[in-house]
Amino acid sequence: MDTKNTIKIETTINAPVKNVWKLWNDPNHIIQWNTASNDWHTTHSEVDLRVGGKFSSTMAAKDGSMSFDFNGEYTTVSEPKLIEQLLGDGRKVRVEFIAQNDQTKVVETFEAESTNSLEMQRAGWQAILDNFKKHAERLNTYEQLNFTITINAPMKKVWDTMLGIETYKKWTSAAWPGSYYEGEWKEGETLFFFGPDKSGIKARLVEHRPYVYTKAEHIACLDKGKEDTQSEIAKVWIGSTESYAFTEKDGHTTLDVTMHVTSGWADMFKKDWPKAMNKLKEICE
Template sequence: MKKMQFKTDINAPVANVFSIMLDKETFRQWTAVFNPESDFETPSSVEGNWHKGSKILFIGASKTGKREGMVGWIRENIPNKFVSIEYTGIVDGDDEITTGPVAEEWQGFENYSFAEKNGTTTVTVDIDVNDEMVDYFAVTYPKALEKLKEICEA
């Protein structure tokens, strides 16, 4: 597991950036860079619940069309400041695998920090990355943040 950090400056107020980053429709737009079918599901009745303690499944489709993704828990959500997601395993079809070697390879945190200065918001992402995904994230995460910036500044 490697810790990686990505940053971008967005010419928009922090409240707008925070909302756009986590809103279901716009989340799907900027995370499509990772997977064209990127989405999130909440097993509760509250759609798009990013509240502390909430479980969220971050899903997409494999190259063969199979449902896959990550099992996440919102460990902290301080509006317009910080969101912490703990990944506890993977989604494999209709199964959630949260124990054993496969799950352990993907367990870690993804933290979003937000800071505004003079109308520009800096988004910092600190993420634990599975060793086999380091090169992928090094290329793809900056592209995703560029897409987020584009959406926020539109």
């Protein structure tokens, strides 16, 4: 790598190296952290983690104004210590994962491109690395759950059925009888998800793009209608997230549900979400 035109960035993450390695290379996680600013996101990621394997991430403006693919090939893979890549434009990238007891130092070195200033490139790559640090440290206490189903119905119908105030009660009844919500599905708004005794979760919609994607952050527990942010169970839930992504092809819709939960709740959701999604499929079809 030509040191004259290289940039080095780094961060230290409060998570063991085996966890950091997994989160760095898992497409389900890459789409969660791979962004330099709040008005951009990664819509799709593919990883073939082996020497000669390809990788690709589609990065896009949230307003749909532009997008591009960041892609290339792996030239070195030494788990869990080192990755070297050759980008599609011929530049080289080196990522080191340095174990430091229960922490991990991540050092990225990359060849600069000629269009943008070195400082702009450094700031952009560092912002993405900082996002990764936040994601990894949050998930050091959470487990990410992913559920997927394909429904023989248009995306708009699946969206409207899943989030409609009355149809929501129907599909959730397969796993969580008596569930309902109050509030408006709109970015920045607050939603209240209740069970029969008015216990449940208060959430804020941190991202919402109608018929495509919605993501909520849990901000409080509800105990028989009363807001709870101080109990031990509330502290576990606050900050965790839940997202729904919808994609359509040939009249079929794929629904991807992603949750971040503590391990104590994971088994319940692994059992219940498939029931709820199958009910949603039945209603839509």
